Amino acid sequence: MFGYNKTEIMAIKASYLYQHSDDKIKFDHKMMKFGRVKNQELNFKRKDGTPFTASVSAFLLKTIQVI
Numbered sequence: 001m002f003g004y005n006k007t008e009i010m011a012i013k014a015s016y017l018y019q020h021s022d023d024k025i026k027f028d029h030k031m032m033k034f035g036r037v038k039n040q041e042l043n044f045k046r047k048d049g050t051p052f053t054a055s056v057s058a059f060l061l062k063t064i065q066v067i
Helices: 006-011 021-034
Strands: 036-045 051-059
16 A cells, blocks of 8 residues: 555655644644544555555553553
C-alpha cells in the first residue's frame, strides 16, 4: 500500500507516512483517550510521495507484566 518493502517500512518513523503531521498527533491522542479508533479516514503518502486516503481501525493493546 505504501510502496515500501518490509525492511524499508520497519526502518522509517510512522509519522513520515502521514501527509500532515497533525493527523498523526490527532490519531495518537484519540488512541490514548479511547483506546481504539474505528474507520477513521487518514491521509497518507506512498514512498514516491503520491497521496492516498485510507480507512484505519486500530486498538490499543496493553500488556501486564507478572513477576
